[in-house]
Each structure stands twice: as C-alpha cells, then as structure tokens.
Amino acid sequence: MYKYDNYDQQMVDARVEEFRDQARRRLEGKLTEDQFKPLRLMNGLYLQLHAYMLRVAIPYGTLNGEQMTALANIADKYDRGYGHFTTRQNLQYNWIKLEDAADILADLAKVEMHAIQTSGNCIRNISSDHFAGAAQDELVDPRPYAELLRQWSSFHPEFTYLPRKFKICVIASEKDRAAMRLHDIGIQIVQQDGEIGARFFVGGGMGRTPMIAPMIRDFVPLDQLITYAEACLRVYNRYGRRDNKYKARIKILVHELGKDEYTRQVEEEFAHMLDQGVEPPREELERLKPFFADPTFEDGAKTVDRSDPDFALWVDRNTHRHKNDAYVSAVISLKPVAGIPGDATGDQMRVMANLAQQYSFDELRIMHTQNVVLPHVKIADLHALWTQLDAADLGAPNMDTIEDMIACPGLDYCALANARSIPLAQRISEKFDASGKTEKLGELKLKISGCINACGHHHAGHIGILGVDKKGVENYQLSLGGSEAEDVSLAKITGPGFTEDGVIEAVETVTDVYLAQKQGEERFLDTYRRIGMAPFKEALYD
C-alpha cells in the first residue's frame, strides 16, 4: 500500500489546521455560512437532513487495518456508532458536529487519511477495481497509476475550480468491476505491441443525463499519461458549461461538441503541452510501484472442504479468483437480509480490520457496490474467516444477487432526496430472501437512487429504481437493462411510476417474466436484451 512521504503528511496536517481555524471563525461569527460553505465542502463536510455529514476519501478504495480501526473509532467517538460505505468507495458519517470536525480530520491525518476533494468542483477520489493487485485476469495492478493520478490531482491549482465535479477511474482488465465508462474519465491500462499504456474513455456519467464515455484514444504511452489527462481536463475547464449547473459536467461538453471534435481539441492541446514538462519523471511511477508489490504468497490448499453447505454457498458466491491459486479475494457483504446497504457499525469495522490483519496481509478494499473485500485470503484460511464473519453478521452469501443491491441514503438522510431508498432495499431483500427466489435469480443487479443525481447508480442497474416526488408523495420509477460492467448499457424506464408497495410488486413481476422466459444460463440482463422491454411492460401495466 502507498505510504505518505513527508510532503503528503505535511499537506494533510496543514489542511487540518487551516480548517480548524476556519471552523473556529465560523463558530465565532467571523465567517457567514455563504463564506464558510465552500471551505467546509473542500473538506468533505456537508449539511444534511439531521446533522453535518463528513465524507472521508479512501483512495481507489484501498485501506489497511489501522485505518479501518481509526474509522471505527471515529464512528464511536464522534458519530452514532456507524458509517456508510458508498458507491464512490468512500465512507460517510451522518451525525457529525461542526465543533468536532477539525478533531476528526486530525484523527484521520494520524492514519494518512483525509476528506480533501471529496466534495466541490474538483477532481474527486480516484476509483479503481476492488480486486486490483489480486485478480487473476488483470494485466497489471492499476493502483500505481491511480496513485500517480491522485498525486497529480491533489491540490492541482488549475483544476480546483472546474465547471463541475470530476471523477476518474482506472482499471487494468477487460472485465470492468468499477463502472469505468460511467466516469468523467475512464482509463483502462492496456498492452500494445508489448508496451503498457492507457486507453482513454471520456465523458461518461450518471446523474440527470446519463452517458457512456466514448473511447477517445486507444493508447497513450505511459510517459505521456498525465499530460494527456491534463489536456482532457484543460479543454473541459475552458469550454465546460459554467453557465448551467445541469449542463456543466464534461459528458455534456463531449456530447455537444461530438466525440470527434472534442478529441481533436484534446489532441491539439496535448501536442502543444508535450514539451512543456507537464509529465512527472518516469521514475516517479517506478517509485510508486513497489508500494503495491505482491505480498509474500505461500503455497497451500487449492480447494475447500465443502461439507458445510452454508460455507460452500458463501465460498461460491463471495470469493473471487486470485492470481495465486492458493488464494482468493473474499467479499464481506454489508447487505444482511433487511439491513441498510453499506452501513457498518464501529464494532463491525473493527472485526473487518482485525480479519484483514489476520488473513489478508493487512489490506482491505471498499467496493462500489458498498461491500468490503479482503483481497488476499489463503484458501486454507477461508473457513476460519467465514466463521468469524458470520458471527459478526458479516457473512451474507449474496454477492451480485438481488439482495446485494446498491441503495443511496435517500430521504432518510439526504437533503436532495425525493424519496426514501433504504426502506425499499430492506423490503426487497427481506421478500426475496423469504421466498427463496434470490437463489433462482442468480446474478441480478438492483440499484436504487432517491433522486435523479443517481448516487445509487440506478441507470446502471439490471433493474433500477429512481425515487421521484409526486405532489409531495414518494413515487418510484422502474427501469430495466442497465449495466456498469464491460457490457455497459443504460437502463430504460418501463413506464409510469409506482407507489412504494407498487414498485416492490413490480420488481417481483419483472423477475417472474425473466424466470418464465429465461433460456439456458441466461442472466436477467441477457434475457432482457434478447426479448426486449415489451413482455415486461405487458406484465407490469396490463
């Protein structure tokens, strides 16, 4: 894992003290809310329905046991004993007091963490594959590239006041486990003629105008990676729609200019920048790589004892193939039946931290599906691991099933929400678990957002649910056919919306259509793509 050097630590420590002073001045009345709001947002501090909310960055979703323990301690000491892991691979606390915020940031800084650039119109936390450095199918570990981009984008003066927020994702496999093409810039590390380089996809996003990022360059040599990214941002910074918040994301610029014209402008800017010394020396990337070197893997058993069916099910569902065949990556589900997706208590965080130290070379990852990964677990240790997870209510065997749904905080916490998301998630999970249908449905990605901002990725759900406000009453739109993976697509709305009870029935109905029409090994998404919307619509509205 990356370790801060003196510069990193100094920057973060200086920021804590700067914020402490700003918060003090706000509390003393020397700053108005209008003056203070941009300052607190630069440090991840929002005001939500019930209190302040603090969003902590977890760079490319990687953290160690000590950091997870620190997050647990903050939850217990300053919040109400829990935190919410998000689709941005971050953590949010819901009950923060302004008078405590600087102390929390100081506690985070002690373990090389912060909340910088987790809000505002800047380059946000870089996301990546949660199985990075472990997956059997990756070309290289994408994290050194993500770390290089993190360093470049942290406090980048030119990109501190962009037209709108900016999200970058880096992966290094053909399989996309990070919704790469739904980011402002998606980078896939690829190989061409034996050389490693970067493929750029620009202008994706969700929100009110979802777009899939088109590829604008199939190969950027590694010693031009940062320069190319900078060119992409510079064109956006110059021409992005600052006049209209709803049209200010780069996806609108790329869409309005057209991919070809946007690309032409980027290439022109890039050619102009190439000899200006923007690129960090290549040694910098080489310096970063050893931080992400493989731990010392040992030989061991390659199969598990399947005599306990509950354990066997969990192994089948919640483990992922590792590049060393004596290991797997294990997924810790934060989706217990009828639980709140992504929430973990301080005690659960400590359990996960300890298990990471015990079984996974002290590493954890946050998934965009709001679960946690132990990336390197010896197959021989799996049973012991599962036993302890189960005891902490962390052993749900449901990865990628309908019970593993994404749900944003919605109207229970979020000031922008139209409708609640979490109660839907709870009722659906309870219902499908009770009827035993989850198992039959196999891979089915259900994603719920409480408003059009799409924090819950509903556009990318095999089944998506969007909360809307219908004359002051919660109402839900259903959509089908989205995917955030390598077979990326945007979901289409089925038709008129539903009440809370109605949408739960509707989910049942569309899964029945699938089960009736399914051929062979088809997933829900495959069947939908083969038969189209009509049979689903018919069942829903006739």
Next chain:
Amino acid sequence: MKVLTGNDLKTGDVTWWTGTSWSRDVNDAADVGERGAEILAREEAARRVNVPYLIEAERTENGVRPAHIKDRVRAVGPTVRPDLTLNPQNPEALDWVI
C-alpha cells in the same frame, strides 16, 4: 401555519423556532405568521441556527405536522433507524412521517 426551522450551527441538530428560542421538538414550533423573514435574518446573524428556512405546517390534534415529508423526516430522524430517532421508545411514531 408558517414555521421556522434550521440546523443548530454547532451540532447540526434539527431545530424549530418556538417564538422565543429554538427547540428540538417540532411540537414546540410557533406560528411565525408574516414575521418569518425578519426572525430568520436575526437568528442567523446571532449564529443560533444555520441555514434556517420557512415551511408550511399544520397544527393537528397530535401536534405540529410539517407539510413536506422531508421536514417530517427531519423532525423525527431516519425512518430506518428507530433507535436513533427522537423517540426511540416509540417506533410507531415513525408512521407519522408518511
């Protein structure tokens, strides 16, 4: 009735204007009539509340009921965590939100 609400500057707690000060209980909320904007400006300047705003509400047999569901959620707490609401002994109170 018109009611004034906001979040406490220091703690972020949801608060309601009672006519003389701020309370965490929506049932203490006073009708501010036409004086909303004036009180709002004064209280914000005095830093007793952060981003206050004026809402419509109704006085019912069971107390004050904000017109919009968002403010009813604010008044009690997250509906999915009865233990963290203002009235954890009485989870049925959450039905009031809908």
